[in-house]
Amino acid sequence: MNAVRMRRPVSSLSLGSSLKGKLVRAGFQFVTDMQDLNPEHLSAEAGVSQQEALEALQAASSGHTVAPVTALELLQKEEEFRNIVTFCSPLDEALGGGVPVGKVTEICGAPGVGKTQLCLQLAVDVQVPAVFGGLGGQVLFVDTEGGFQVQRLVDLAGAAVHHCSLLAEDEEQRVAMTTFTVETILSNVFLVRCRDYVELLAELHLLLDFLSDRPRLRLLVIDSVAFPFLHIHDDLSQRTRLLQGLSLRLIAAATDHNIAVVTTNHMTTRLRSSHVQLAPALGDLWGHAPSIRLLLRWEESRRLASIIKSPGHMDATVQYQITCQGFRDADQSERPQSKRPRTQTDQSASSRENTRT
Amino acid sequence: MKLSSGMCPGLDENLLRSLRAADIRTVEDLVSSDIEDLAQKCSVSYKALFAIRRVLLAQNTAFPVSGADLYEELLSSTAILSTGNPSLDKLLDSGLYTGEITELTGGPGSGKSQVCFGVAVHIAYQLKQSVIYIDTTGGLTANRLLQMLQTETNNTDEQMEALQRIHTFRLFDVGALLDCLYGLGGGGLHKVCVGGGSVKALIVDSVSAVIAPLLGGKQNEGMSLMIQVAAALKTMAKDFSVAVLVTNHVTRSSSGEVQPGLGVSWSHVPRTRILLERVESGASGRRSATLIKSSRQACLIKEDFDLQWWSRAEGERGGETSGKRKLDETDT
Numbered sequence: 001m002n003a004v005r006m007r008r009p010v011s012s013l014s015l016g017s018s019l020k021g022k023l024v025r026a027g028f029q030f031v032t033d034m035q036d037l038n039p040e041h042l043s044a045e046a047g048v049s050q051q052e053a054l055e056a057l058q059a060a061s062s063g064h065t066v067a068p069v070t071a072l073e074l075l076q077k078e079e080e081f082r083n084i085v086t087f088c089s090p091l092d093e094a095l096g097g098g099v100p101v102g103k104v105t106e107i108c109g110a111p112g113v114g115k116t117q118l119c120l121q122l123a124v125d126v127q128v129p130a131v132f133g134g135l136g137g138q139v140l141f142v143d144t145e146g147g148f149q150v151q152r153l154v155d156l157a158g159a160a161v162h163h164c165s166l167l168a169e170d171e172e173q174r175v176a177m178t179t180f181t182v183e184t185i186l187s188n189v190f191l192v193r194c195r196d197y198v199e200l201l202a203e204l205h206l207l208l209d210f211l212s213d214r215p216r217l218r219l220l221v222i223d224s225v226a227f228p229f230l231h232i233h234d235d236l237s238q239r240t241r242l243l244q245g246l247s248l249r250l251i252a253a254a255t256d257h258n259i260a261v262v263t264t265n266h267m268t269t270r271l272r273s274s275h276v277q278l279a280p281a282l283g284d285l286w287g288h289a290p291s292i293r294l295l296l297r298w299e300e301s302r303r304l305a306s307i308i309k310s311p312g313h314m315d316a317t318v319q320y321q322i323t324c325q326g327f328r329d330a331d332q333s334e335r336p337q338s339k340r341p342r343t344q345t346d347q348s349a350s351s352r353e354n355t356r357t
Numbered sequence: 358m359k360l361s362s363g364m365c366p367g368l369d370e371n372l373l374r375s376l377r378a379a380d381i382r383t384v385e386d387l388v389s390s391d392i393e394d395l396a397q398k399c400s401v402s403y404k405a406l407f408a409i410r411r412v413l414l415a416q417n418t419a420f421p422v423s424g425a426d427l428y429e430e431l432l433s434s435t436a437i438l439s440t441g442n443p444s445l446d447k448l449l450d451s452g453l454y455t456g457e458i459t460e461l462t463g464g465p466g467s468g469k470s471q472v473c474f475g476v477a478v479h480i481a482y483q484l485k486q487s488v489i490y491i492d493t494t495g496g497l498t499a500n501r502l503l504q505m506l507q508t509e510t511n512n513t514d515e516q517m518e519a520l521q522r523i524h525t526f527r528l529f530d531v532g533a534l535l536d537c538l539y540g541l542g543g544g545g546l547h548k549v550c551v552g553g554g555s556v557k558a559l560i561v562d563s564v565s566a567v568i569a570p571l572l573g574g575k576q577n578e579g580m581s582l583m584i585q586v587a588a589a590l591k592t593m594a595k596d597f598s599v600a601v602l603v604t605n606h607v608t609r610s611s612s613g614e615v616q617p618g619l620g621v622s623w624s625h626v627p628r629t630r631i632l633l634e635r636v637e638s639g640a641s642g643r644r645s646a647t648l649i650k651s652s653r654q655a656c657l658i659k660e661d662f663d664l665q666w667w668s669r670a671e672g673e674r675g676g677e678t679s680g681k682r683k684l685d686e687t688d689t
Binding site for chain 2: 005006008009011012013014017026027028029030033066068069070071072074075077078096102103104237238241244245247248249251252254255284285287288289291293308309311312314
């Protein structure tokens with residue numbers, strides 16, 4: 001109905017502040033004032049170099065606006081990518097299939113509760129071939145604490161391969177099993193060790209190039225994101241800003257490249273009026289970054305996993321356990337296949353003693 | 358506004374050049390300078406300059422509007438959009454007003470995105486209008502929107518139609534946000550309208566995720582960009598008669614009180630502000646909403662509501678049973 005068009009002020013363009021200052025002082029307040037000029041004209045009038053004038057004109061041209069995506073198209077895109085199973089079926093159900101691709105998921109918990117174990121399990125599970133319901137993807141594992149153990153990954157990989165080989169029914173699945181072995185699983189895990197936050201931020205800067213070279217990458221694990229930042233005590237506001245920039249980069253990578261980003265976080269005590277509470281570390285501002293938050297904790301002798309934040313699912317608490325095969329359901333009797341490996345000798349190279357009573 | 362030749366009779370290239378030499382480049386400079394002085398400096402006749410100034414003033418002044426006319430205009434152009442949740446509507450004085458910015462603030466997990474989803478679904482399905490949803494947090498899940506729609510209707514065609522009325526943008530930095538807002542304002546809104554229903558609501562979840570990293574420290578662009586975003590949102594709200602809903606994070610003040618983020622400068626931008634908090638006791642979906650800024654109602658009224666309101670099953674409107682769980686059972 002109305003032919004009203006908003007005029008864009010020059011100061012809102014993404015140009016250097018000194019360039020913007022010169023343009024505004026020369027009288028170019030709105031983008032419409034500069035649009036019809038050619039670079040020579042603009043550089044003469046505003047007293048800027050030709051290159052700066054060209055840059056300004058490019059920023060002013062409204063060519064690069066992103067087209068909107070309707071929610072229906074978004075829904076179709078979401079259904080394209082499956083979730084990454086955790087092999088603990090109550091948890092997978094509560095999450096709607098598993099850890100979602102395209103979102104940032106955070107796993108919080110006290111030390112020793114199983115965060116790294118879950119990360120290693122996800123690193124194996126993302127590689128399950130598509131014919132078995134997995135993603136067949138690669139994983140980039142960023143280790144900041146030194147908790148990554150190759151031997152444990154071998155155990156988990158062996159158990160997963162065994163599980164899938166028991167499920168293989170038709171020709172397609174048997175063919176897929178030839179490429180799903182412990183060796184290929186290990187070769188699809190890219191490990192990076194970062195010793196402090198500078199290395200972590202640098203690594204994430206290079207992430208985009210890494211992602212464009214590897215279209216099969218479906219999972220990025222950062223274990224843990226808290227550890228390098230917990231050492232910054234002198235400038236907390238800088239820490240907050242670094243974390244916010246980091247979170248934006250992770251969310252952009254997850255959304256634009258369709259990868260699942262999993263970060264682990266520590267717990268810290270928070271004094272709330274009179275009582276003391278355990279809360280995820282790194283503060284409330286970091287709390288806005290992950291879309292999904294899982295809290296792993298002990299309750300007497302049981303291990304519990306709770307969903308404390310999720311855009312699509314209700315808060316829920318399930319029980320899990322960690323066996324020699326990895327992250328599993330609490331009640332083993334519901335999973336007959338995993339019972340068999342306990343009585344048979346495992347095909348993995350190392351010998352392990354059975355931890356189940 | 359920049360002075361250019363042909364803007365009004367008498368303003369030719371020669372005059373422009375002499376004015377520029379006297380450091381007069383914009384209309385504001387010309388209008389606010391001393392005409393006699395300028396006539397001497399540029400060796401132009403006083404009468405000519407005076408005439409030019411009069412024409413420019415006539416072309417560019419804002420004319421005062423009487424209160425009665427303004428009221429008439431408001432009555433005809435403002436719409437009130439219900440959020441779909443009666444408790445929230447009560448706090449907002451029956452809903453979101455077009456032409457204004459409403460802010461939802463709260464800590465992580467307090468339900469801001471859920472409320473935004475609910476509002477988007479309600480406007481797209483019940484009111485049959487288009488909604489623009491700008492997501493900067495990565496939390497937008499179309500599946501959740503579908504879940505909410507499935508409790509409103511079982512008809513898949515209607516669900517798909519409503520989903521097509523929600524237009525989403527996913528942006529992760531402030532430059533992209535400004536590009537998007539000005540792109541919409543410069544004609545993009547009309548393109549979005551093709552297909553059914555004019556755009557009545559613009560939701561930005563969240564505005565603090567892209568602005569907060571720029572504030573503080575040695576950065577000096579942050580405040581300016583924040584005010585640019587505020588100006589763009591306000592202009593869109595007023596000129597296009599849309600209701601703007603934004604979300605913000607919370608910080609703790611020195612005394613430990615919870616307050617909305619982005620500081621005092623941003624606090625003037627939204628007309629109405631609601632603080633969402635988890636209710637410690639009670640079912641997991643319960644939240645409390647407190648009105649912390651409003652020009653229409655007394656502040657600090659609190660309402661408890663259930664986040665599952667937008668996904669409660671058909672026969673339970675008004676009840677508290679877990680609508681979501683029932684949905685999982687009937688889901689295909």
